[in-house]
Amino acid sequence: MSKKIVIIGAVAAGPKAACRLQRLQPDWEITMVDQDSLISYGGCGIPYYVSGDVSDESELRATSFHVIRDAGFFENSKGVKALTRTRALSIDRKEKTVLVENLDSGVRQELPYDQLMLATGAKPFDLPIPGVGLDGVFAIADLHKAIEIKKRIAQGKVSRAVVIGGGAIGIEMAEALTDLWGIETTLLELAPQLLPRLVDWHFATMLQKHLEEKSVAIFTRESATELLDDGQGKVCGVKTAHRTLEADLVIMAVGVRPRSELAKAAGLDVAPWGGIKVNQRLQTSDPNIYAAGDCIAVTSLITGRETYAPLGSLANREGRVVADNMAGHPSVFKGVCGSFIMKAFERCIASTGITYEAALAEGFDADYALTSPSDRAHFFPDQAVVILQLVFDRKSRRVLGLQAFGMMNDSISARVDAAAGLIAQDGTIEDFGLLEMAYAPPFSSAIDSINAAAYVAENMCDNRLRRVDLDRFLAWMDNMSIEPNWAVLDLRHPLEAAPYVEKYGVDLWTALDYGQVRARYNELPTDKTYVILCNAGTRSYEVQVFLDHLGKFDSMVLCGGLNVISRLGVDWLVK
Template sequence: MTEKIVIVGGVAAGPKAACRVKRLMPQAEVTLIDQDSLISYGGCGIPYYISGDVADESALRSTSFHVLRDQYYFEKYKGVKVRILTQALSIDRAKKQLLIKDLGSGAEETLDYDKLVLATGSQPYVLPIPGAELDGVFTIANLHKAIEIKDRIAKGKVGKAVVIGGGAIGIEMAEALTDLWGVETSLIEFKDQLLPGVIEWSLSAMMCKHLRDSNVSIYLGESASEIVGEGGRVTAVRTPQRVLDADLVIMATGVRAQSEIARAAGLRVSDMGGIVVNRRMQTSDPSIYAAGDCVKIPNLITGKYFYAPFGSLANKEGRVVGDNLAGLPSTFDGAVGSFIMKAFDVCIGATGLSLEMARAEGFDADFSLTAPADRAHFYPTQEIICCVMIFDRRTRKVLGVQAFGAMNDNVSARINAAAAFLSKGATIDDFTNLEMAYAPPFSAAVDTVNAAAYVADNLCDNRLRQITMEEFYSWMDDFSTQPDWISLDVRHEQQALPFVEKFGADRWISMPDDRIRERYEELPKDKTLIIFCNAGSRSYEIQVFLDSAGVTNNRVLCGGFNVIKRIGAPWLP
């Protein structure tokens, strides 16, 4: 008897499951339904389509051999029956039937199934504020909206835009609007930093500076309280602090799992909305599977379930579903949560837990910050890459790695290596010995991730005492907050001179590292010395020497000036 498989959702996980099961079980009757007319597209490519990096929307729906992934493609190339513009209304689990509705005719019918797959994806969160329904207010929900946004810009209807939300999608959209089209773009973020809860403050501040340098206006710690309109069209966004004129508003305030049909059918759904599945991607009903942005999956670091709406994971989950539909035992064990993104000339990425997440999970979490060269320091194309490693002091387990650098391969190479290691429960010691392919055009002999682990090792064993960048910036903004601190600049005298001239010798001491051993007794005994160099490595060596000489009133500013000049500050000389 022919196995009847019905799949709800045609963007990522659904098509992957459909094609996989047909390869393993060609005789199966597979039906893919979706309420949209466009299916199987790369949603993560939408900002690059709007920016013009991807010239035509059809490229997001095409295979690598340039065949459009439409209804004809799936039916003729893959043997999968496709029902577009068709909405799944409800599931009768006892009868194994799915009630559907043709959105064109309004006709309803039932589909029998032996196995059902829910790949219903996610939906954007819409802020419950006045004006959210105005013409010109968009979420990045599907390809149709992306096409409409680009069409309005191309026709000269958009001179000013406001992006609400400083997460990855918000930043990507701000770049897309500004870079190619020259739209005057403002970005509003409710929290006091970009990528909140995901990226540590110092790396987030670097991204903020780069966006501002690229003509994106950033407003942190502000919430959109109203979207103002005239004649039914958007004209501005109001916050408690200001009014920003706008012809276009992008609401990028996060996404939620679309799991209503699963909940109504009595399937197990988490409090936050994600469908709960086992390692074979089965729901609480063994005849129903789920995958993609509608599910929660195990976090390989915490052991708990979490929400990770990434296209890469959706495809992996879809393949596992296809295997199990065909009777091939296959599991998806979970993920650590990895992302990377570009903005103009830089990129930023992370894998695993942020410091905030780690502490919320009960880890004794701390972090290291380094700023070495991404390639051999003598190689002409070397760039600084700033790296954060989050770790647990009790167990020495590495919990997360983040990096910020130039728009090349420097960040992705380190994040990908770290993600693989994190999934296996790697410790600081594992990272200190992690083998990375070495040649001067590609990396340094001591790679960035090794260097981050060395600093973490010193911190974990209390050989290094640090001051964080946030603490340092707070002090530099107001010296009265820490009146007994003084900076000890161990760089070359010419590098330190502008700081000494601006802040005075009572706040900034210049003593190059090759003079410390003969002059350390001149250092004040009643002050806490903040040891300052370009990257932090020389500062640590000076700390070790000073401690050995009995001068223990000191702390190291890890990352040093390499980090500061990428963050920027009004107090920089």
């Protein structure tokens, strides 16, 4: 029996559900409604369109075979009716109709439905400060805004820009403005670090150092208090609590909020923060109404708590689940790990699961294994260091998250993707240690970096490895009097260690080449607690085991070693 399906929203989840449903039920009448004229585009590609990596906006709206996804495409090629420039005004759940209005003609009509899907997406958060309505102030809300930004840049109207918000979109926009166009760009972030809640502080610091090396000025713990008017209605600057920045372009990237007003007005269950509540079949509190995409609340597979994950990749998968269930093919969406990846100039940063800081806040007996292996076989040309951090629960040995920072290549995505799959299945440290990864020297080491991170975690859980917290070590380096009995045991080549011995003295910085420890360990003073240091941490652990064997238990390993420290931009490193 034919059914009428109405889908409100036609960017990601909506089109995916509509096309899947048409393939499952070709005789059903499927109508998509969207208030925009541009539909079914890759919103995550907007920063790359602005940067020039994507040359034309039409590429974000085209299929893989170069056909524009517009209303005609959906009707003629997919058998789905698309009403663009049409806004859904209200839902009558009793009569099962949606009241819509054409924004060009003003004509209203009621669309009957047997089943309804809400794919209303998200809207950008606007700062409640003076000047947000000035010309030259943009929130990355849709493709139209991106087209206008690029037009102004190409016409030479932009020389200085301020990006407000240090999340992924803000960083990508700062890169886009600086890299191709050479615009003097400043990035503001109210939190103490970039990418808050996505990565831990040391990963954010490594990213910030690289951005600053590429001429992006960054101010954390700081945000805009006012956008300044040039007297003609155009933005000319940004005022913060600490400074005034000149700007003829301001991009607000301070996060998004679910568009759930329609659902709330219809009496559907909505979380206090705005996400539409759904079950695993993505049904709302009305079983005839489904919801998917950036408008819904989802479940964290790590904590079991309600969370928000506005990503195009998830929206597409959720859209397919909705279509399956509407068509009578039971399907579930269990939740998310919260996987994230982005490029920033020549670097890549990624994470999945939760951070160490979040794990502690959630009450886990959390710890982290920090490593700095090569991203491929150490003997292979162009190998480079990748920083990995495995977050785990010491009691259950369950892995809670993985973070990575390194060169812009596929080595990080491969490890984070593999970790996401295991974390979703409550994978343990041992599961990660035994995880089979494809191996060849151009792609990885024989002992894969994700296995090596698990080995470090295992050694920590089994009390074979004692590490020093990175922030505690850095605090000591800034003020060595806070731990008067500490000293560094530097296992690197004498030529590498010598400048530090000269700078800090032998009492605070002892150099003993890794290959000589077994022969010369008796030279080490017995009244010191040593922080054992090498480039990556592997040799440090071996020496700690050896010293423990001798009954010398007063040592800690600096996991990740100088490979991590050198990427943090600390001022005490010898150049």
